[in-house]
Amino acid sequence: MSYSIDQVAAALGAQALGASDIMIDGVAEPADAGPDDLALAMSPRYAEGLLRGKARAAVVWDGADWQGLGLKAAIIAPRPRYVMPGLTRLLDPGQGWEAGRHPSAVIHAEAQLAPDVSVGPLAVIGKGARIGAGTVIGPQCFIGTDTRIGDGAVLREGVRIGARVTIGERFIAQPGAVIGGDGFSFVTPETSAVEQGRATLGNIGDAAAQSWTRIHSLGSVTIGDDVEVGANCTIDRGTIRDTQIGHGTKIDNLVMIGHNVIIGRDCLLCGLVGIAGSTRIGNNVVLGGKTGVSDNIFIGDNVITGGGTIVLSNIPAGRMMLGYPAMQMGTTVDVFKGLRRLKRLYAEVADLKKTVTKLTQNS
DSSP: OOEEHHHHHHHHTOEEEEOTTOEEOEEEOGGGOOTTEEEEEOSGGGHHHHHHSOOSEEEEOTTOOTTTTTOSEEEEOSSGGGHHHHHHHHHOOOOOOOSSBOTTOEEOTTOEEOTTOEEOTTOEEOTTOEEOTTOEEOTTOEEOTTOEEOTTOEEOTTOEEOTTOEEOSSOEEOTTOEEEEOOOOEEOSSOOHHHHHHHHTSOOTTOOOOOOEEOOOOOOEEEOTTOEEOTTOEEEOOSSSOEEEOTTOEEOTTOEEOTTOEEOSSOEEOTTOEEOTTOEEOSSOEEOTTOEEOTTOEEOTTOEEOTTOEEOSOBOTTOEEETTTTEEHHHHHHHHHHHHHHHHHHHHHHHHHHHHHHHHHHO
Protein backbone atom coordinates (compact mmCIF):
# COMPACT_ATOMS: atom_id res chain seq x y z
CA MET A 1 0.00 0.00 0.00
CA SER A 2 1.43 3.34 -1.07
CA TYR A 3 -0.01 6.77 -0.37
CA SER A 4 0.99 10.29 -1.29
CA ILE A 5 1.68 12.79 1.47
CA ASP A 6 -1.43 14.63 0.27
CA GLN A 7 -3.54 11.48 0.74
CA VAL A 8 -2.11 10.82 4.19
CA ALA A 9 -2.69 14.41 5.33
CA ALA A 10 -6.26 14.37 4.00
CA ALA A 11 -6.99 11.13 5.86
CA LEU A 12 -5.63 12.65 9.06
CA GLY A 13 -7.24 16.07 8.72
CA ALA A 14 -3.74 17.56 8.92
CA GLN A 15 -1.72 20.05 6.83
CA ALA A 16 0.69 18.88 4.12
CA LEU A 17 3.66 21.06 3.17
CA GLY A 18 6.25 20.81 0.40
CA ALA A 19 6.37 18.06 -2.23
CA SER A 20 3.08 16.48 -1.19
CA ASP A 21 3.10 14.10 -4.17
CA ILE A 22 5.90 12.04 -2.58
CA MET A 23 4.72 8.44 -2.10
CA ILE A 24 5.26 6.55 1.15
CA ASP A 25 4.59 2.89 1.89
CA GLY A 26 5.41 2.70 5.59
CA VAL A 27 6.26 4.57 8.77
CA ALA A 28 9.45 4.51 10.80
CA GLU A 29 11.30 6.24 13.61
CA PRO A 30 13.36 9.13 12.24
CA ALA A 31 16.83 7.58 12.49
CA ASP A 32 15.63 4.31 10.91
CA ALA A 33 13.51 5.81 8.13
CA GLY A 34 14.25 5.13 4.48
CA PRO A 35 13.30 7.31 1.50
CA ASP A 36 9.88 5.63 1.15
CA ASP A 37 9.00 5.86 4.84
CA LEU A 38 7.08 8.57 6.62
CA ALA A 39 9.20 9.45 9.65
CA LEU A 40 7.41 10.13 12.93
CA ALA A 41 9.18 13.14 14.43
CA MET A 42 6.59 14.57 16.76
CA SER A 43 8.79 16.73 19.00
CA PRO A 44 12.12 18.58 18.75
CA ARG A 45 13.95 15.69 20.41
CA TYR A 46 13.60 13.77 17.12
CA ALA A 47 15.48 16.43 15.10
CA GLU A 48 18.82 14.64 15.35
CA GLY A 49 17.23 11.40 14.21
CA LEU A 50 15.85 13.09 11.11
CA LEU A 51 19.33 14.31 10.20
CA ARG A 52 20.72 10.78 10.57
CA GLY A 53 17.88 9.05 8.71
CA LYS A 54 16.98 9.06 5.03
CA ALA A 55 13.34 10.12 5.21
CA ARG A 56 12.09 12.57 2.61
CA ALA A 57 8.86 13.25 4.51
CA ALA A 58 7.85 13.28 8.16
CA VAL A 59 5.10 14.11 10.62
CA VAL A 60 6.68 16.99 12.55
CA TRP A 61 5.88 19.22 15.49
CA ASP A 62 4.23 22.58 14.98
CA GLY A 63 6.88 25.19 14.17
CA ALA A 64 9.53 22.72 13.02
CA ASP A 65 12.05 23.91 10.42
CA TRP A 66 11.36 20.84 8.34
CA GLN A 67 13.30 22.08 5.31
CA GLY A 68 16.33 22.80 7.48
CA LEU A 69 16.10 19.21 8.66
CA GLY A 70 16.54 17.98 5.09
CA LEU A 71 12.92 17.04 4.39
CA LYS A 72 11.14 17.57 1.09
CA ALA A 73 7.65 17.30 2.59
CA ALA A 74 6.04 17.46 6.01
CA ILE A 75 2.73 16.87 7.73
CA ILE A 76 1.92 19.21 10.60
CA ALA A 77 -0.81 18.66 13.17
CA PRO A 78 -1.58 20.72 16.31
CA ARG A 79 -1.40 17.53 18.42
CA PRO A 80 1.04 15.28 16.55
CA ARG A 81 0.44 12.15 18.63
CA TYR A 82 -3.26 12.32 17.82
CA VAL A 83 -2.49 11.55 14.18
CA MET A 84 -1.34 8.08 15.26
CA PRO A 85 -4.79 6.42 15.31
CA GLY A 86 -5.66 7.52 11.78
CA LEU A 87 -2.15 6.93 10.43
CA THR A 88 -1.81 3.43 11.82
CA ARG A 89 -5.33 2.54 10.69
CA LEU A 90 -4.50 3.72 7.16
CA LEU A 91 -1.28 1.71 6.97
CA ASP A 92 -2.28 -1.41 8.91
CA PRO A 93 -1.80 -4.44 6.61
CA GLY A 94 -4.03 -6.64 8.78
CA GLN A 95 -3.44 -10.32 9.48
CA GLY A 96 -3.52 -11.50 5.89
CA TRP A 97 -6.61 -13.64 6.36
CA GLU A 98 -8.71 -14.41 3.31
CA ALA A 99 -12.26 -13.08 3.16
CA GLY A 100 -15.20 -15.49 3.17
CA ARG A 101 -15.92 -18.59 5.22
CA HIS A 102 -13.27 -21.24 5.43
CA PRO A 103 -14.51 -24.76 4.61
CA SER A 104 -13.12 -26.11 7.90
CA ALA A 105 -15.23 -23.71 9.99
CA VAL A 106 -18.21 -25.26 11.80
CA ILE A 107 -21.24 -22.96 11.67
CA HIS A 108 -24.51 -24.18 13.17
CA ALA A 109 -27.45 -24.15 10.75
CA GLU A 110 -29.41 -21.88 13.09
CA ALA A 111 -26.65 -19.29 13.49
CA GLN A 112 -27.31 -15.98 11.73
CA LEU A 113 -24.34 -14.34 10.06
CA ALA A 114 -24.49 -11.19 7.96
CA PRO A 115 -23.56 -11.96 4.34
CA ASP A 116 -20.12 -10.32 4.53
CA VAL A 117 -18.96 -11.96 7.77
CA SER A 118 -15.58 -13.70 7.38
CA VAL A 119 -14.93 -16.90 9.31
CA GLY A 120 -11.43 -18.35 9.59
CA PRO A 121 -10.19 -21.94 9.65
CA LEU A 122 -11.45 -24.23 12.43
CA ALA A 123 -13.72 -21.61 13.94
CA VAL A 124 -16.89 -22.84 15.64
CA ILE A 125 -20.12 -20.81 15.81
CA GLY A 126 -22.94 -22.17 17.96
CA LYS A 127 -26.69 -22.46 17.59
CA GLY A 128 -28.60 -19.18 17.55
CA ALA A 129 -25.50 -16.98 17.42
CA ARG A 130 -26.02 -13.68 15.59
CA ILE A 131 -23.02 -11.97 14.00
CA GLY A 132 -23.24 -8.43 12.59
CA ALA A 133 -22.11 -7.07 9.22
CA GLY A 134 -18.42 -6.68 8.48
CA THR A 135 -17.29 -8.86 11.36
CA VAL A 136 -14.09 -10.89 11.00
CA ILE A 137 -13.80 -14.11 13.01
CA GLY A 138 -10.26 -15.43 13.09
CA PRO A 139 -8.91 -18.97 13.06
CA GLN A 140 -9.89 -21.32 15.90
CA CYS A 141 -12.37 -18.91 17.47
CA PHE A 142 -15.39 -20.20 19.38
CA ILE A 143 -18.71 -18.36 19.65
CA GLY A 144 -21.30 -19.93 21.91
CA THR A 145 -25.03 -20.55 21.75
CA ASP A 146 -27.24 -17.46 21.37
CA THR A 147 -24.32 -15.05 21.55
CA ARG A 148 -24.79 -11.70 19.79
CA ILE A 149 -21.95 -9.70 18.25
CA GLY A 150 -22.58 -6.33 16.58
CA ASP A 151 -21.28 -4.93 13.30
CA GLY A 152 -17.60 -4.48 12.54
CA ALA A 153 -16.10 -6.77 15.16
CA VAL A 154 -12.64 -8.30 14.83
CA LEU A 155 -11.87 -11.50 16.73
CA ARG A 156 -8.23 -12.48 16.53
CA GLU A 157 -7.13 -16.09 16.57
CA GLY A 158 -8.25 -18.29 19.44
CA VAL A 159 -10.85 -16.00 21.00
CA ARG A 160 -13.48 -17.85 23.06
CA ILE A 161 -16.89 -16.31 23.71
CA GLY A 162 -19.36 -18.26 25.83
CA ALA A 163 -23.11 -18.74 25.50
CA ARG A 164 -25.55 -15.82 25.61
CA VAL A 165 -22.89 -13.10 25.67
CA THR A 166 -24.02 -9.79 24.14
CA ILE A 167 -21.41 -7.57 22.46
CA GLY A 168 -21.92 -4.21 20.73
CA GLU A 169 -20.42 -2.81 17.57
CA ARG A 170 -16.76 -2.46 16.54
CA PHE A 171 -15.55 -4.91 19.18
CA ILE A 172 -11.91 -6.03 19.04
CA ALA A 173 -10.55 -9.07 20.89
CA GLN A 174 -6.88 -10.05 20.81
CA PRO A 175 -5.64 -13.67 20.69
CA GLY A 176 -6.69 -15.96 23.50
CA ALA A 177 -9.28 -13.67 25.11
CA VAL A 178 -12.00 -15.59 26.98
CA ILE A 179 -15.34 -13.93 27.56
CA GLY A 180 -18.14 -15.64 29.44
CA GLY A 181 -16.35 -18.26 31.49
CA ASP A 182 -18.08 -19.19 34.75
CA GLY A 183 -17.47 -17.02 37.78
CA PHE A 184 -15.18 -18.20 40.59
CA SER A 185 -17.98 -18.63 43.10
CA PHE A 186 -18.12 -21.28 45.84
CA VAL A 187 -19.76 -21.65 49.25
CA THR A 188 -19.46 -23.91 52.31
CA PRO A 189 -22.34 -25.47 54.29
CA GLU A 190 -21.34 -23.51 57.42
CA THR A 191 -19.51 -20.23 57.92
CA SER A 192 -16.03 -20.75 56.46
CA ALA A 193 -12.68 -19.76 57.94
CA VAL A 194 -12.39 -17.15 55.19
CA GLU A 195 -15.71 -15.52 56.10
CA GLN A 196 -14.95 -15.64 59.82
CA GLY A 197 -11.46 -14.22 59.33
CA ARG A 198 -12.70 -11.44 57.11
CA ALA A 199 -15.41 -10.43 59.57
CA THR A 200 -12.97 -10.34 62.49
CA LEU A 201 -9.93 -9.11 60.53
CA GLY A 202 -7.91 -12.23 61.27
CA ASN A 203 -9.51 -14.44 63.91
CA ILE A 204 -10.98 -17.58 62.35
CA GLY A 205 -12.30 -18.78 65.71
CA ASP A 206 -13.55 -22.37 65.69
CA ALA A 207 -14.46 -22.43 61.97
CA ALA A 208 -13.97 -25.98 60.73
CA ALA A 209 -12.40 -27.09 57.48
CA GLN A 210 -15.11 -27.77 54.87
CA SER A 211 -15.48 -28.67 51.22
CA TRP A 212 -16.47 -26.02 48.69
CA THR A 213 -19.77 -26.24 46.78
CA ARG A 214 -20.02 -24.67 43.33
CA ILE A 215 -22.41 -21.79 42.60
CA HIS A 216 -23.36 -21.91 38.93
CA SER A 217 -23.27 -18.80 36.76
CA LEU A 218 -26.73 -18.09 35.36
CA GLY A 219 -25.92 -14.60 34.11
CA SER A 220 -23.72 -13.78 31.15
CA VAL A 221 -21.61 -10.82 29.93
CA THR A 222 -22.85 -7.63 28.27
CA ILE A 223 -20.28 -5.48 26.44
CA GLY A 224 -20.98 -2.07 24.87
CA ASP A 225 -19.79 -0.51 21.60
CA ASP A 226 -16.14 0.23 20.76
CA VAL A 227 -14.71 -2.02 23.44
CA GLU A 228 -11.30 -3.67 23.04
CA VAL A 229 -10.09 -6.69 24.96
CA GLY A 230 -6.42 -7.71 25.13
CA ALA A 231 -4.69 -11.04 24.67
CA ASN A 232 -5.47 -13.68 27.32
CA CYS A 233 -7.89 -11.35 29.08
CA THR A 234 -10.74 -13.10 30.91
CA ILE A 235 -14.19 -11.73 31.70
CA ASP A 236 -16.39 -13.99 33.84
CA ARG A 237 -20.14 -14.25 33.46
CA GLY A 238 -22.38 -13.05 36.27
CA THR A 239 -24.00 -15.29 38.86
CA ILE A 240 -27.56 -14.01 38.37
CA ARG A 241 -27.20 -10.73 36.43
CA ASP A 242 -24.69 -10.05 33.67
CA THR A 243 -21.16 -8.80 34.13
CA GLN A 244 -21.14 -5.45 32.28
CA ILE A 245 -18.50 -3.50 30.33
CA GLY A 246 -19.44 0.03 29.19
CA HIS A 247 -19.02 1.68 25.79
CA GLY A 248 -15.49 2.62 24.76
CA THR A 249 -13.65 0.77 27.53
CA LYS A 250 -10.22 -0.63 26.60
CA ILE A 251 -8.84 -3.67 28.41
CA ASP A 252 -5.19 -4.69 28.19
CA ASN A 253 -3.56 -8.13 28.11
CA LEU A 254 -3.92 -10.54 31.04
CA VAL A 255 -6.66 -8.57 32.77
CA MET A 256 -9.05 -10.59 34.94
CA ILE A 257 -12.60 -9.30 35.49
CA GLY A 258 -14.65 -11.28 37.98
CA HIS A 259 -18.33 -12.19 38.04
CA ASN A 260 -20.98 -9.47 38.46
CA VAL A 261 -18.47 -6.65 37.94
CA ILE A 262 -19.86 -3.46 36.37
CA ILE A 263 -17.41 -1.21 34.50
CA GLY A 264 -18.46 2.16 33.08
CA ARG A 265 -17.66 4.01 29.87
CA ASP A 266 -14.23 4.87 28.46
CA CYS A 267 -12.19 3.14 31.14
CA LEU A 268 -8.60 1.94 30.65
CA LEU A 269 -7.61 -1.27 32.42
CA CYS A 270 -3.87 -1.85 31.98
CA GLY A 271 -2.01 -5.15 31.94
CA LEU A 272 -2.41 -7.62 34.83
CA VAL A 273 -5.26 -5.72 36.47
CA GLY A 274 -7.47 -7.99 38.55
CA ILE A 275 -10.99 -7.00 39.60
CA ALA A 276 -12.80 -9.22 42.09
CA GLY A 277 -16.50 -10.06 41.92
CA SER A 278 -19.38 -7.60 42.27
CA THR A 279 -17.17 -4.50 42.19
CA ARG A 280 -18.58 -1.39 40.46
CA ILE A 281 -16.29 0.94 38.53
CA GLY A 282 -17.41 4.33 37.22
CA ASN A 283 -16.69 6.13 33.95
CA ASN A 284 -13.27 7.24 32.66
CA VAL A 285 -11.40 5.23 35.30
CA VAL A 286 -7.75 4.30 34.62
CA LEU A 287 -6.32 1.34 36.52
CA GLY A 288 -2.53 1.14 36.15
CA GLY A 289 -0.76 -2.15 35.52
CA LYS A 290 -1.03 -4.82 38.26
CA THR A 291 -3.75 -2.91 40.11
CA GLY A 292 -5.78 -5.29 42.24
CA VAL A 293 -9.33 -4.43 43.27
CA SER A 294 -11.15 -6.19 46.12
CA ASP A 295 -14.70 -7.49 45.78
CA ASN A 296 -17.96 -5.67 46.48
CA ILE A 297 -16.51 -2.14 46.47
CA PHE A 298 -17.07 0.98 44.37
CA ILE A 299 -14.60 3.12 42.41
CA GLY A 300 -15.94 6.53 41.36
CA ASP A 301 -15.65 8.33 38.01
CA ASN A 302 -12.26 9.62 36.81
CA VAL A 303 -10.22 7.70 39.38
CA ILE A 304 -6.61 6.87 38.40
CA THR A 305 -4.47 4.25 40.14
CA GLY A 306 -0.72 3.91 39.76
CA GLY A 307 0.93 0.61 38.90
CA GLY A 308 0.78 -2.08 41.58
CA THR A 309 -1.96 -0.37 43.60
CA ILE A 310 -4.14 -2.62 45.77
CA VAL A 311 -7.65 -1.23 46.30
CA LEU A 312 -9.34 -2.60 49.43
CA SER A 313 -12.11 -0.03 49.98
CA ASN A 314 -14.32 2.43 48.10
CA ILE A 315 -12.66 5.30 46.24
CA PRO A 316 -14.54 8.60 45.70
CA ALA A 317 -14.62 10.16 42.23
CA GLY A 318 -11.60 12.01 40.93
CA ARG A 319 -8.93 10.57 43.23
CA MET A 320 -5.42 9.55 42.16
CA MET A 321 -4.36 6.52 44.18
CA LEU A 322 -1.18 4.56 44.76
CA GLY A 323 0.21 1.88 47.05
CA TYR A 324 -0.87 -1.05 49.19
CA PRO A 325 -3.32 -0.30 50.62
CA ALA A 326 -4.37 2.36 48.14
CA MET A 327 -4.01 5.91 49.43
CA GLN A 328 -4.07 9.26 47.68
CA MET A 329 -0.95 9.44 45.56
CA GLY A 330 0.65 12.36 47.41
CA THR A 331 0.18 10.60 50.76
CA THR A 332 1.73 7.38 49.45
CA VAL A 333 4.73 9.27 48.06
CA ASP A 334 5.21 10.90 51.48
CA VAL A 335 5.08 7.44 53.10
CA PHE A 336 7.70 6.13 50.67
CA LYS A 337 9.94 9.11 51.45
CA GLY A 338 9.49 8.44 55.15
CA LEU A 339 10.47 4.79 54.73
CA ARG A 340 13.65 5.80 52.93
CA ARG A 341 14.56 8.06 55.86
CA LEU A 342 14.01 5.40 58.53
CA LYS A 343 17.59 4.09 58.47
CA ARG A 344 19.00 7.57 58.95
CA LEU A 345 16.43 8.36 61.64
CA TYR A 346 17.31 5.13 63.49
CA ALA A 347 21.00 6.08 63.44
CA GLU A 348 20.21 9.58 64.72
CA VAL A 349 18.06 8.20 67.56
CA ALA A 350 20.84 5.73 68.48
CA ASP A 351 23.33 8.61 68.65
CA LEU A 352 20.95 10.62 70.82
CA LYS A 353 20.53 7.67 73.19
CA LYS A 354 24.30 7.43 73.57
CA THR A 355 24.54 11.15 74.25
CA VAL A 356 21.74 11.05 76.85
CA THR A 357 23.29 8.00 78.51
CA LYS A 358 26.67 9.77 78.82
CA LEU A 359 25.03 12.91 80.22
CA THR A 360 23.12 10.82 82.74
CA GLN A 361 26.24 8.95 83.84
CA ASN A 362 28.19 12.22 84.24
CA SER A 363 25.51 14.04 86.20
